[in-house]
Amino acid sequence: MRALEPWVEQPLMTFLTESEARLTLLMTSAGQVVAQHGFTRAVDIMSAAALGAAILSSTEEMARVLGVRPFRALSHQGESHGIFLSAFETPRGRWIGLVVYGQDTSLGLVRLFFDRMVDELMAGVPAEGGPKQVLAQNFESELHSSLRALFGR
Amino acid sequence: MSEDIRVMTAQLAADPTSLVFLPLAEALRQRKRLDAARKVVLAGLSRYPELADAHNLYGRILGDHGDFEQAFDEWGIALRLDPDHAGAHKGIGFLYFVAGKLDQALEHLQAAQATFPDDEGVAAAMARVREALELDGSDAAEPSPTGPARVEEEAEDITEQVFAGLEGAENGLLLVDQHGQRLGGGLLSPAGQDVADRVAAHLAGVSREATRAARLLEMGDWETVTVESGDGNLHLASPTADTVLLVVRQSAIPLGRLAALSERAANAARAWLESLT
Amino acid sequence: MTALYQQSLEGLTRLRGIAGAMVVSADDGLVVAESLMEGIPGDAVAALAASLMRRMGTAVSAAGFTPPSFMHLQAARGALLVVPAGPDILLIAIGDRHINLGLARIEMLQAVEQLG
Incomplete structure (x- = not known):
C-alpha cells in the first residue's frame, strides 16, 4: 500500500484488511492518485485511473439525462473478480475509489468497509488544502505527477 | 521468444522505467531463462530498490539457481520493506525447511498463510513441515512445549x-x-x-x-x-x-x-x- | 416475489426477540428484501452474516459434510440466524440474547419452504 498523504494510510489499511480487496486505487477526480494498493505497474494505474474516472463521468451523465440522482456506486461482477467504483465528496474535492476484489470476499463487504473508510477519511482530513478545480487538461499531468511520487519515478 | 516476453521486452525498451520488468522477469524465470531473468530484475531493482516484489522475485530467481544464501538475503530485504510479504515469507519458510529449521519454517509459512489463508501451496507446505516436526520429535508443532524431543506416538x-x-x-x-x-x-x-x-x-x-x-x-x-x-x-x-x-x-x-x-x-x-x- | 419475501420477513419479526429479518444474496452479501427495526444496520448485517455463512460453509465442506442448512451465531448481546433459502439466497434474522431459538429456527425453515 502506498499513499501520497499519511492521513489516508490508516483508513485505507483498515479497509484493505477488512474487505480483503486485491487492488485499490484512490484518486481525485482531477486524476491525482492519492493512494494505491496491489498495483505493481504504473501503466496499470494510469489505465485504471483514466477508465474509472471516465466510467463515473458517463454514468453521472446518464443519470442527468434520465433525470435521476447520480449513482452512488457501480459494480461489475466477473467470474473470479469483481470491480467496485464509487465517487465521494471530501473537503479536498471529489474523490474516486476503485476496488478490485476476489472470491474470498463479497461486494457487500467491500461496500460496507468502503463506506466506513470514507467516514474515517472525512473525519481525518486535514483542514488545509481546498478542493482543486477539475479541468480535463489537468487530468493527465496530475496523474503522471502522482504516479511519479508513488513509484519514485 | 514467446509473444508475451516479446511484448514486455518491447514495453521495457520503450520505457526503461516501467514496472513491466516484474512480469517480464517472472516470465523468463518460469521458462528457466534464469540469467536473462536475473539481468532484468537487477536492472529493475537499480531503479526501484525499495520494491519488495522485486526483491522477492530476485530471491526466487536465486533460489532457482540454487543460490540459497543470497536468496535468503533478498527475501529478508523484501520483508524489511513489507513485513507481510507472503511471497518472501514462503521463500524463507522454504529455505528454513530445507535447512531443517522446522520451527522457523512453520513461523514464516504461518505468516504467509495469514495473508493468503486459502493458498493451497502454503497449506500443503505447512502440513509437510508439521509432519516433519512430528517425525522429528520437535514440540514446535504444538504450542505446548513440555520437554525434550518426543517420538510421533x-x-x-x-x-x-x-x-x-x-x-x-x-x-x-x-x-x-x-x-x-x-x-x-x-x-x-x-x-x-x-x-x-x-x-x-x-x-x-x-x-x-x-x-x-x-x-x-x-x-x-x-x-x-x-x-x-x-x-x-x-x-x-x-x-x-x-x-x-x-x-x-x-x-x-x-x-x-x-x-x-x-x-x-x-x-x-x-x-x-x-x-x- | 418481493411481496412473498416481505410477508415471510414480517412474520419472522413478530417473534419475540427478533429485531429484523432479511433476504440476502449469498454471494454478494447484499440485501434483497428486509424488515428491520429502526437502528438495525441492514447492509452490515447482510454482508457480515453472509460472509460468516460462507466461511462456515467452507469449513463444513472441508469436513466432507453437506452444506449447512442452518447457522446460529450466539453473542453476549445478540444472535444471528441464517438459513439458505435456495440457490444464492439466504434468510437472515438478527435478534437479542433472549431469542426463542427453537421457535425462530422452525419459523425460518418454514419461511424458506414457502419462499422455495
Whole structure:
C-alpha cells in the first residue's frame, strides 16, 4: 500500500484488511492518485485511473439525462473478480475509489468497509488544502505527477 | 521468444522505467531463462530498490539457481520493506525447511498463510513441515512445549490427552489455535478420512469472522456458532481468547445436547491449556 | 416475489426477540428484501452474516459434510440466524440474547419452504 498523504494510510489499511480487496486505487477526480494498493505497474494505474474516472463521468451523465440522482456506486461482477467504483465528496474535492476484489470476499463487504473508510477519511482530513478545480487538461499531468511520487519515478 | 516476453521486452525498451520488468522477469524465470531473468530484475531493482516484489522475485530467481544464501538475503530485504510479504515469507519458510529449521519454517509459512489463508501451496507446505516436526520429535508443532524431543506416538498421545475420557476424543472434538493449527482432538469425514487439519485451518477464519460480525453489529463477544448439516451438527465455541473448540456429532444429537457436550469439552480444554503454562 | 419475501420477513419479526429479518444474496452479501427495526444496520448485517455463512460453509465442506442448512451465531448481546433459502439466497434474522431459538429456527425453515 502506498499513499501520497499519511492521513489516508490508516483508513485505507483498515479497509484493505477488512474487505480483503486485491487492488485499490484512490484518486481525485482531477486524476491525482492519492493512494494505491496491489498495483505493481504504473501503466496499470494510469489505465485504471483514466477508465474509472471516465466510467463515473458517463454514468453521472446518464443519470442527468434520465433525470435521476447520480449513482452512488457501480459494480461489475466477473467470474473470479469483481470491480467496485464509487465517487465521494471530501473537503479536498471529489474523490474516486476503485476496488478490485476476489472470491474470498463479497461486494457487500467491500461496500460496507468502503463506506466506513470514507467516514474515517472525512473525519481525518486535514483542514488545509481546498478542493482543486477539475479541468480535463489537468487530468493527465496530475496523474503522471502522482504516479511519479508513488513509484519514485 | 514467446509473444508475451516479446511484448514486455518491447514495453521495457520503450520505457526503461516501467514496472513491466516484474512480469517480464517472472516470465523468463518460469521458462528457466534464469540469467536473462536475473539481468532484468537487477536492472529493475537499480531503479526501484525499495520494491519488495522485486526483491522477492530476485530471491526466487536465486533460489532457482540454487543460490540459497543470497536468496535468503533478498527475501529478508523484501520483508524489511513489507513485513507481510507472503511471497518472501514462503521463500524463507522454504529455505528454513530445507535447512531443517522446522520451527522457523512453520513461523514464516504461518505468516504467509495469514495473508493468503486459502493458498493451497502454503497449506500443503505447512502440513509437510508439521509432519516433519512430528517425525522429528520437535514440540514446535504444538504450542505446548513440555520437554525434550518426543517420538510421533508421544505427540499423538498429547493431542488425545486434551479430551481424555470424553466421548469423541479422537473423532468429533477439535481444539484449534488462532492460527488454524490443531492443538488436540481429531475429526473424520463421513467417508472416514482424517480431515482434522483441513478443518482446523478453516476454523481460524470462521472464528475471526464471528468476532468481526459480533463486534461490528455491537453484539459483544461471540460465544458459540452452531451449524446443522445433513451429515451432522457442528458446535463452535471459544474456550479461551486464543483457541476455538469444534464439537461435531451426528444429526440425531439435538443442538441443546451438543452445547452441553461442548461445555464439558471446553472445560477440559481450558484445564489442559492451563496445565501447560 | 418481493411481496412473498416481505410477508415471510414480517412474520419472522413478530417473534419475540427478533429485531429484523432479511433476504440476502449469498454471494454478494447484499440485501434483497428486509424488515428491520429502526437502528438495525441492514447492509452490515447482510454482508457480515453472509460472509460468516460462507466461511462456515467452507469449513463444513472441508469436513466432507453437506452444506449447512442452518447457522446460529450466539453473542453476549445478540444472535444471528441464517438459513439458505435456495440457490444464492439466504434468510437472515438478527435478534437479542433472549431469542426463542427453537421457535425462530422452525419459523425460518418454514419461511424458506414457502419462499422455495
